[in-house]
Amino acid sequence: MASLVDVLTTHASQQPDRIAYRYLVTGDCDGALQEITYARLARRSRAVAAWLQDRGLAGSRALLLYPSGLEFISGYLGCLSARVVAVPGVPPQGRAHNHRALTRMRRLIADAEPAVVLGGREVVAALDEMARDLPELSDLPRVVTEDIPDDAADGWRAPDLTADSVAFLQYTSGSTSAPKGVVVTHGNLLDNERVITERMGHTPDTIEEYGGELVLSWLPMYHDMGLIGPVLNTVHLGLTTTLFSPLHFLQRPERWLTAISRFRPHTSGGPNFAYELCLKHATPELVDSLDLSSWKVAFNGAEPVRAATLRRFTGTFAPAGFRREAFYPCYGLAEATVMVTGGSVDTSPVLLEPADAAAHTGAADAAAIGCGRPGPGVTLVVADPEQGVELPEGEVGEIWVSGASVAKGYWRNALATRQTFRATMAGHEGRFLRTGDLGFLRSGELFVTGRLKDLMVVDGRNHYPQDLELAAEMCHPALRPGCTAAFSVDAGVEGELPVLVAEVAPEAADEAEKITDLVRAAIGDAHGLAVHDVVLVHPGTIPKTSSGKIQRRACRAAYRDGTLSTVGAPATG
Template identity: 40%
Template sequence: MPGILGHRASLPRQLAFRFLPDGTDDAAVEWTYHDLAEHAAAVATGLLRRELTGHRVVLALDPGLHYIAALFGIFQAGATAVPSFPPTGKRALARFLSIVEDCAPDVIIADTRLADRVAQFEAELPASAARPHWMFVDDDWFRRAAGARRPDGDTRATVRTDVPALLQYTSGSTGDPKGIVLTHDNLVSNCRALEANMGYEPDRVGCTWLPPYHDMGLMGTIMLAVHGGWPLVLMPPAYFVQRPYRWLKAVTDHKVTISVGPNFAFDICTSSITDEELATLDLSSLRQVFCGSEPVSRATLDAFRDRFGPRGYDETSLIPCYGLAEATLYVSGKRTGSAVKTVWLDKAALENGRVRHLTAEDAEAADAGRAARIVSCGEVAEGHEVIVVDPGERRQAEPGRVGEIWVRGPNVATGYLGKPELTAATFTARLADPGDELTYLRTGDLGFLHEGELCVTGRLKDLVVIAGRNLYPQDIEHSVRSAHEKLRGAAVFSVPGESGEELVVVTEFRGTARQLAEEIDAVRDAVTAAVTAGHGVAPADVHFAPVGAISMTTSGKVRRDATRKAYVQGTLKKLTPAADALPLSVR
């Protein structure tokens, strides 16, 4: 990757990034590749002076241009970058400290505003943990560093492409975060695989609000843009969350042709953008909109299309895709310009691990709730292979059966940092056939192949098994969120009961405890009815929580395992109306 930036900077000046610090054009900052190279060289010089080639450097800056400069500066110094949250806020600090303890970095790069908190951070670390050097940067630091750097100084180490470039920590959606070791070869392979899907377009302009410490935001936008040489409009994630309209307004204003977002982003745009805001949008420039990071919902896509189609949005631009950090990012995606393919399945068969196709015209099955709609995640990336495996037997699943998705190819990482047994089990899995020596990455995800395309149905660890039926929690969670207008997030899992596993629904109520008290019977009945009618099982408990109580990853995925643990331990927050505010029926 550092060689690619060097090549871009050697060409005539070209816009690389347009950063919108507040999510609008009011204070936009533009950098060319020359600007990026100069800022990266300042960071590289500081690291090379400390002889940190081959060492790990935690990158804990706020999303923005300094983050990108520091990333490429780490690459140029031949060090390994470790993307992290900035350590602000209780949850972010806990994750930051766990990363520092796990990877034992020599340097942490952070914003100067955190300089007076080093003692506080280090006091939170175990006594046995190493105390890294801190490098605090801001605009003034970069100006001073540029003035002090010798014009003829060497700011680049010799970097082999097969050495660790990045230590990408997993989102932790199904357990504790783990550091994935990615080489420069992995990063370039991922860019090439995505570009094979996208094709070449001379007028390409990108836009992203995704966190740069998440694989989709980092490898799927920032690195991809530098590799491809096209300008990227960026805004901090917080400004999208505060007002999702800003994303689509940036697409409109900058005639963006390519963007990306997880399923929830399309949901909140549909529900939160007002009619007045809608009238200002023109989405006709979009040619590729990647949707991944979490299961893609057909209902979400339908609602987004209906809402924004009149403003120029063409659903053929949408690219449902599948990937994971252990494969750098990209595994499969819909071919650019083709129609989104929806596979209609018999829900009862799917619950028993079988793929029984229905026709889209089978309205009776759909109305009766007997049909499951699975959005295809497209063709497998060029140069890669996907097989579907019975996880217990370790044999390829028979046609028409759901199994675990296994992947092999140059995007697959080398393993987890400091976890040799887990690395061997996950990254070098073999089929039970003794004559088959090929190794695969076990993704932990479930799905099947249909007409050469990958369809993902859920996660192996999240699967809810009740009375021998395989229930996919994301489907039930969608039913919960749709059951009542005041419900936001949802997490579904099972717990042991007197006669077997029982279903628990945790949902966030948008309102006060008193408001819940006034509506609790109606809301609980609505949830129970929606889950029972749609999935044939009644929840044993509906736990109402305040907004923000359900544990989420940086990309917006539900951390069901963490939520389940908190529920079982009795530490999950609950919106509890006062006894005198409850209706007589529930006192």
């Protein structure tokens, strides 16, 4: 089959009455449910597709702005069914007329140049208000796909799709002045679904054992891990999957575990912080009420996997039937569609104790967790990032990946595509994706140790230090432009926490407390981040390269060592 459109057509024909998705409207198992069968899913997708086709939009982009729910899935598959390139975006939430939401929307529209916005009724109403402050949005047609009648599906024409046809653009979640849309083809999608299926043990026997109900997810559908994993693997295999909103999970993390206990999936997961949230809400009464024995793949990815989290989660929820072997660290990125490596089902994660890990990571107080092995057809090499040559096993270098899951490149960004997707290596055929992540291999197992660049991952979201530095520098005239360093520090079970170090004019020393408060407020408003620590230092003391670039790693090392030349007393959050 050439695409997931063909796969959906087959399921709608062979098992029309099977539930494809079950959505917990309130996040509670005993609350309202929405369900959609494969026949209905195909018809709703075709209705959206026919609407797009009738307006001559094949080949153009459609910006998808939906809350979590079934309508997003119909809209996304509708785009694929019309040969329209889907562009999932973060929908406005609540009163989203703030600077951060408008800036993000403006950058996305400018880069993707969508021809239409598809969304739910409440989102489109919010967009109508936002259009007053966002001229780029005011000229775009905005369509409530729920209002497209079912009968429109009768006019649908099957698109001419090939493996090289572009399916969607996945924009990275970090806030940056130059957003990059990863160009994912239909061939990339099908190949990565094959990788997910194999690595996570979604075999025909397992599907039969679980009655086709393998997956449960609260992950955002507009991000790669939530979309390509739970949502699209469902269509790929013809499963029934239970979904609910990430907002409902964040409000009450125990809903996730309660839903697993109720619907008994094989596979469910999230970033490391999600497991920590569950631990914070783990009362004896909750543990006593749960049965987690069906949970075979508790995947953990998108941010550093913590050995302490795995130990504590297993210890806390073992009385509820959770097994250490269920923990499933994995590694992936949007540029490789999503999944690159994963563990083995029913096998404990590979752990290097601190003394052993220190030889690779340089951190003497932290264990290292293996993120599994490459999926079938995926080639993973650890390379010297400067020389572009393969490093021996055990040496830390940049992770390079090749295979049919590696995306086409960045949307309309030839330079970044060439730098990231076109690497070559002696002794290996074809081209490699340079991930920008650092790691090493040991007996075929990948250990991820950090990032070649300074991207920060806080609570599962990407943040670029340059953006935080700019927000800080603009909040007070005493802060010296180009003399600010943002980085994250590892706070153990709390995950990565952001720190801001800024050079300040000597005459402003008496205002240190006020400046610190302004920095916190500026970064909180612009990026939704609570800064762990703000440190003001004397002019000329932040480490820089000979060409004047901030050396964030050196600044982080000085912060950890307590050798920064501070002005006044540093404020700790």
